[in-house]
Amino acid sequence: MKVNVAMLGMGNVATGVYKTILQNKDIILHRDNVEFNIVKILVKSLDKERDPAIPSEILTDDINEIINSDSIYLVVELMGNINPTLEYVSALLEKGISVVSANKDMISQHWPHLEACAKEGGSGLYYEASVGGGIPIIKTFLDSLQSNKIKKLCAIINGTTNYILTKMTDDAVPFETALNVAQEKGLAEPDPTSDVEGYDAKYKLSILASLAFHSKIPVSKIYCEGITGILPQDIQYGKNFGYIIKLLAIGKREGNDIEVRVHPAFIPERHPLASVRDAYNAIFIEGDAVGQLMLYGQGAGASPTASAIISDMIVASQTAIHKYTTFENVDVPSSQITFIDNWTCEFYIRLIVTDEPGVLSKVAAIFAKHSISLESVVQKSIGHSEVPIIFITHRAKEKDVKNALSEMKASGAIIDIASLIRVER
C-alpha cells in the first residue's frame, strides 16, 4: 500500500524520520505492507543546505500546498510550538488528513479541540512521540490497558533532570556542576529552565494522566517544583535511609479525586524506578487488573523519537476507522472530578537548629500538634552550634507539614528549614 506523506518541519527529529523511511523502505514494506512516499515538506527556508539533500520540488513554504492537496493521506508534524502549528493541524484533521505529531505543548493544551477536528474530518490524531521518545507508552494506554482502572502513575519523563540527579548522586556534586556537565554533553539546553523547573515534565504528565484517568488533566492543575533547590548533602543523607532522588511526575486517582504533581522525590532504592539512570525515562503504572507495569527507554533523541513517529505512521496507514480519545470530564460534562492539592505522603525534612537541650522536644511537639507522626529522627552532630536534624515522617498531609514548619520557624524553635523532600513508594 502506497501512502503519500507530507512533513511539517525539517529539524533534527524530522531528519531522523526522513532518513529512516528512506533507509528502511524494504523492511517497512515487507513487514507491514506500507510504502511511504514523501511528497511535500513544509520548511521555513527553501534554499538551506540539508543533509541528506532533499529534492527541491518536495520542499514548500506554503502550508496550503499541503492542506489543499488531494493526494496526501498523512502529515507528520514536527514543527513544534502552538502558533501557527495548531491552525495547520486543525485544518488538516478537519480535511480528513491524519496527523502524527510529537508536539506535547499542543496536544496537552488543545487535545479535545484536535480530537473534535479529527472526528469531524474522519481522520486520526497520533501522538506516541509526544511523551517518552521511543517508549510505547501512549499505545500501551490506548491498546493494552483498556479494561484497567489506573490507580497510580509515577514517571521519570525528563531525561535532562534525570541525568543531572544521577550525576549529583554518583559524584556528590552540586546542581550547577552537574548541569554544566549535562550542557557540555548536549543533554541540557543553554537555557535549561523548561527542564530543570519541571515544565517539560508537566506537559508530558498532563498527557499521560489524561490517558491514565480518562479525564482531561489541564496543565494548570499540575503542581510543579523543579530540581534547582536539591542539595548534594540531602542526596547523601537520603542514601543512608535507602532512598534515591528522582524528579517524578505523579498522578493518582481514587474515585473522583485526582492528584497530579511534578517534584523531586525520594524513592526506595529497590523501587523499579530507582534503577532508571542517566538520561533514561520510565513510566511506572499501577492498574487494578495489570498490577505493576513499567516501561523504560530513551525518552528523547532523533532516532528513538523517529521510531515512535514511524510506528504511528504505519498504524495510521493501516487503520480503516480511527479511534478517538474521550475524556470523562469533557465528553460527560456532568462528571465530577476533583483535583486534590493537599495530598498525603511521607516527607524527608532537614531542619537547622541550635545545638542545645530542649530543641528536639519543642520541634516534636509542633509535629504532634499538626498530627504528623515521625518514622525516624537523625541528629547529625557536626561540632557547630547549628546542627541539622533529619526527620522522616509517616504519611501526612502536605498542608499539615507546611503549617507545622511555618510554626516552627515563626516560634523560633528552629533556625531554618534546610530541605523538604517528598518520599514516594
Next chain:
Amino acid sequence: MKVNVAMLGMGNVATGVYKTILQNKDIILHRDNVEFNIVKILVKSLDKERDPAIPSEILTDDINEIINSDSIYLVVELMGNINPTLEYVSALLEKGISVVSANKDMISQHWPHLEACAKEGGSGLYYEASVGGGIPIIKTFLDSLQSNKIKKLCAIINGTTNYILTKMTDDAVPFETALNVAQEKGLAEPDPTSDVEGYDAKYKLSILASLAFHSKIPVSKIYCEGITGILPQDIQYGKNFGYIIKLLAIGKREGNDIEVRVHPAFIPERHPLASVRDAYNAIFIEGDAVGQLMLYGQGAGASPTASAIISDMIVASQTAIHKYTTFENVDVPSSQITFIDNWTCEFYIRLIVTDEPGVLSKVAAIFAKHSISLESVVQKSIGHSEVPIIFITHRAKEKDVKNALSEMKASGAIIDIASLIRVER
C-alpha cells in the same frame, strides 16, 4: 458495538476474564465502544460448581456448537495444551472466527500453520497473553518497533525461577530451600520441572525472538539450561564482582546469524534487568532506532493475564482487516538464517584446585592456549588443601571455554569445575 464471544476452557485465567468482562462492562463500552456478550463456554464438565455461577445454557461440552455458530465473532482460547486445542483453533480461524489465545506451547510450535488458517478465513490470531502476562510485549513488537532492526533481546520471562533466584540471593539459601518457599507461596508447581529447567522460558523465547527477528525460531533451536545447579556460594561470589544472577532468555541477531538461549547468567547490578525482583518479569530490547527499551510487570496471574486477553479482545473487535505475521525464513524460503551455537560471552568460572604452587600457572596456560583472556582472578584461601579459584574471562567463544575446561580436568591440573556461569551486559 456488540461482539458475541465464546470461550474455550473455564480455569483460573478464564474465570478472571469472565469476571472482568462482567464487572467492567461499562468502562469497556464507554472507552472503546465494545460490548462483549459471552454466548458459549466450552467446558469438560457441565455440572461442576463454579464461582461466579455461569448460566447453564451458556455452557457446552461440544466444540461444534461454537465452530458451527453463525453469530460468534471471537473465541477466547484458554484450554491450553495442543491436543485437541490446535484442531479447534485451526477450524475456528479457517471459518473466519478470530481467536485470542494465551497458549504459548501451541503458538510457539504451530504459528505459521495458525497464521495460514487465519489468512484463509480472514480472521485474526491474537496472543498478547502468551508471553509476559500483563506486559504488552507482543503489541510492542507488532505496533511500535516495526521500523527497528532488533539486535538483542534479553528477558526474564519466568516468574517462578526469578522468585527462587531472588530468594537465594537475599537469604543466601540453597535452591531447594528457595523452591520450597516458592511452592508454599503457590509460586511454583508441585512438579516444578517446566519452570526450573527453563522449558517454560524456552517456549516464550521462541515467540519473542520470532517477533524480534522476523524469523520463525523453532523451540528446538534454543539452547536451554535451568537453575537447579546454581549454588548460593556462586551468587555470593558474584556479588563481590557486582553481579546479580538471573535466568535469562537471550536472543541476538547479527546479519543472518541468530543465537537463542535460556540459561542462568550474571548481569551487572546496574543493568535495568538487575532490579527485576521476586516473581516479576521484564523484557529488555535493543533496537537500532529505539535504542534500549525495557518492559516490566507481572508475568503471570489471573488478573494481569486477563488484562492482556481483554486488550486483545477489544483490538480484535475494532480491527476491520487483521494483520498477519510473516517470517523471513518461512515466507521467503530462500532466506538464509544460521543458528549459532558457539556464541561469544564473558564467563564466570569457579574451579577447585589443590592449594600448591604452580597450579595457577598451569590453569592460566590452558586458558591462553584456547585464546581465552582473563579479566580477573580471585583465589579464595579457606585453609583447606582444596581451594576455589574464580575467573572472570573477557569475551570468549563458548566452545573454547568448554574445551579449555575439559583439558584442565583431563590433565589433572584441577580437581573440579565447580561452576560455569555466563556473564551478560
